[in-house]
Amino acid sequence: MVQLTNSNNITLSSPSPLNPVRIEYTINGNSESIIQKNCELLVIACEPRNLYEICDYTPEERAIFDKLKNFTFHTSLLKVEVNNSSSQTKTYPVIFGPKLLQEMNGTVYAYRNESVKQFGSERANEMTHNLVTVYQLVGETENPWSNSEFEIKLKDDLQNSEWWPFSLNYEILETVTTPYFDHFSNEDLKEGLPWKLLNLQGNNNTLYVHGFTCFESVLHCWDYAELMLNSVDSAKKALPTNLDAPIVILGAGVSGLLFAVRLKRLGYTNIEILESTDRYCGKTHTITKDGPYPSGSNEKTVCELGTCYLSPAYDQMLEDLEEFFVDNSEIDFVKNDLDFRGILTKGEFPDYVDVPPIVTQSEYILLKAKALLGHPQDYDSKSIQIRIAFDLVRYNILHYKIMGSQKPMPPKPPTALLEKTFYQFLEDNQLLTLVGMMEYIYSVQGYGVMTDIPAYYGLIWITPIVIQTILLDNLDIVNQPVVTALEKGWGDLWDQIVTKENLKITYLAETKSITRLS
Structure with a gap:
C-alpha cells in the first residue's frame, strides 16, 4: 500500500x-x-x-x-405568563399568520403552546405559566441571521403584536437556529x-x-x-x-x-x-421540561423545537420502524378541540370582507376559498365545502398524472410543472379553493411560501394522502385524530x-x- x-x-x-x-x-x-x-x-x-x-x-x-438554496429557521421555547383576565379574548393553542410569513424577514409568524399539547387547553389555561414554541424564518440571504438578531426581532414583534395572547413577561428557555430546507x-x-x-x-x-x-x-x-x-x-x-x-x-x-x-x-x-x-x-430538538405544571400534576412537558408532527402519510414508515417506537405512541395533541388552530386574517381578505382578526383554521379554509372564487356571494358554507371536496379530487388526479406513484419523487422531471410557483399551479388549474387548506400544512414548518416556492416542492410535500388528512382534520365531523405528535417526542425515536x-x-x-x- x-x-x-x-x-x-x-x-x-x-x-x-x-x-x-x-x-x-x-x-x-x-x-x-x-x-x-x-x-x-x-x-x-x-x-x-x-x-x-x-x-x-x-x-x-x-x-x-x-x-x-436554503432558509434560516429559528425556534424559541418561551416560558410565558398566562393572561387569565376575564376580558382576555380566546387563546388559541396554535397561531399561524400567513401574511406575517410572506416576506420571510424573521418576523414571528407562528407559535405552538406545548403546555396545551401536553395537558389540554382547560388545564393549561388554569396555569400561571405555559411553555410556548415560537417560529421565525428568514429567506435566502448571503448573511444568515445570528441568534441575537432573531432574539431582538422576537422581542420587538411581541411588544408590538396585536395578536400575542400572553403577557410580555416571558423567559427564553431554549433556542435553535439552523440552515433549513435545501432546495x-x-x-x-x-x-x-x-x-x-x-x-x-x-x-x-x-x-x-x-x-x-x-x-x-x-x-x-x-x-x-x-x-x-x-x-x-x-x-x-x-x-x-x-x-x-x-x-x-x-x-x-x-x-x-x-x-x-x-x-x-x-x-x-x-x-x-x-x-x-x-x-x-440533527434538526430534531426534543426538549423535556420539568414544569410548569397544572395543579396536582408533576408530569413533564415534551417540547419540539424541530421535528414535530406526524400524519397518515407516515404510517408505512412507522410500521417499518415499529421496534423503535416502544412506549412512544402517537397522541392527539389537538384533543378534540375544534378551535385548536387560529389563523391571523390581517391582509388576507379584501377590505369589504368583515372577518375577525383571528379565525379557526376550518373557518379560514372556507373564507379563503370563498374570497378567491370569482363570485363569492354565490357560495354559502355548504356549497364551499362541496366545491373543496370536488377540487380535492381534481388535485389528487392531477397529482397522480404529474408526479406518478413512485415515492418520494417521480422517476423523471415533471417538465410541465417546472415553470410555476405552487400558487400559480393551483391558480392555473382552478384549485384556489384549496389555498387556505394548504397554506398551513406547507408553510408553517419552514418550507417557504406558496407564492414563491416551486410547484414541484408543493406537490412533493402535499401528496393525496396528506391533503386528505388536512381535509379530514378540518372538515370532518367525527373528530378523530389525524395530525398527531409523539408522546415522548421525536428525540426518543432517535x-x-x-x-x-x-x-x-x-x-x-x-x-x-x-x-x-x-
Whole structure:
C-alpha cells in the first residue's frame, strides 16, 4: 500500500481498490492528532456544501451543490405568563399568520403552546405559566441571521403584536437556529438536478442521503433511501459485497441515523458515524421540561423545537420502524378541540370582507376559498365545502398524472410543472379553493411560501394522502385524530435507534479531507 505524508507529517495510507475512500479527521479540535480512516463506502448525510475544500467532489457533483438554496429557521421555547383576565379574548393553542410569513424577514409568524399539547387547553389555561414554541424564518440571504438578531426581532414583534395572547413577561428557555430546507429553483429543477444527483449515487463509492436529495422531512429521507437502494443500479453496486467492510456515514442527523438502520438491516456490521457536534438527532430538538405544571400534576412537558408532527402519510414508515417506537405512541395533541388552530386574517381578505382578526383554521379554509372564487356571494358554507371536496379530487388526479406513484419523487422531471410557483399551479388549474387548506400544512414548518416556492416542492410535500388528512382534520365531523405528535417526542425515536442498533458515533469529529478513488 502506498504511504503518504500530510502537512502535519502524519504518515497516511492511500485509498486502495479494497477501501477506496480515505477520510482524515480530528476529534474535539485536537489538530495535533489527525485520524485516518479508509472505508469501502462513504455516506454523506450532512449538508454537502459543508464539505467544500474538504471532499474531492467531481465537477458534476459540485455543479449540483452550487445551485442549492436554503432558509434560516429559528425556534424559541418561551416560558410565558398566562393572561387569565376575564376580558382576555380566546387563546388559541396554535397561531399561524400567513401574511406575517410572506416576506420571510424573521418576523414571528407562528407559535405552538406545548403546555396545551401536553395537558389540554382547560388545564393549561388554569396555569400561571405555559411553555410556548415560537417560529421565525428568514429567506435566502448571503448573511444568515445570528441568534441575537432573531432574539431582538422576537422581542420587538411581541411588544408590538396585536395578536400575542400572553403577557410580555416571558423567559427564553431554549433556542435553535439552523440552515433549513435545501432546495433548487425552478430553473435548476428544469435542468433535472435532483435526478442527475440520483443518477450519480454510488459513483466514487459515495452515497448522498441528506434532506437536500428530495425534501427536508423525516419521511422523505426514509423513502428516498429505499428508492435509491432498490431502483438505482449505481447505488446498489456501490454497496460492499463483504458485510464486514468499513462504512463511514458523515452526520448523525435524521438522515444519517435512518440510513444506518437500512445498512444494519442489510447485514452490514462495520459502520461508523462521524458527527461534527456533540449530539445526534440533527434538526430534531426534543426538549423535556420539568414544569410548569397544572395543579396536582408533576408530569413533564415534551417540547419540539424541530421535528414535530406526524400524519397518515407516515404510517408505512412507522410500521417499518415499529421496534423503535416502544412506549412512544402517537397522541392527539389537538384533543378534540375544534378551535385548536387560529389563523391571523390581517391582509388576507379584501377590505369589504368583515372577518375577525383571528379565525379557526376550518373557518379560514372556507373564507379563503370563498374570497378567491370569482363570485363569492354565490357560495354559502355548504356549497364551499362541496366545491373543496370536488377540487380535492381534481388535485389528487392531477397529482397522480404529474408526479406518478413512485415515492418520494417521480422517476423523471415533471417538465410541465417546472415553470410555476405552487400558487400559480393551483391558480392555473382552478384549485384556489384549496389555498387556505394548504397554506398551513406547507408553510408553517419552514418550507417557504406558496407564492414563491416551486410547484414541484408543493406537490412533493402535499401528496393525496396528506391533503386528505388536512381535509379530514378540518372538515370532518367525527373528530378523530389525524395530525398527531409523539408522546415522548421525536428525540426518543432517535434515542431508541442509537441504543438498539448499537450505533458507533464519534462526536466532535472535524473532517479535514476526503479522497476517493474514481
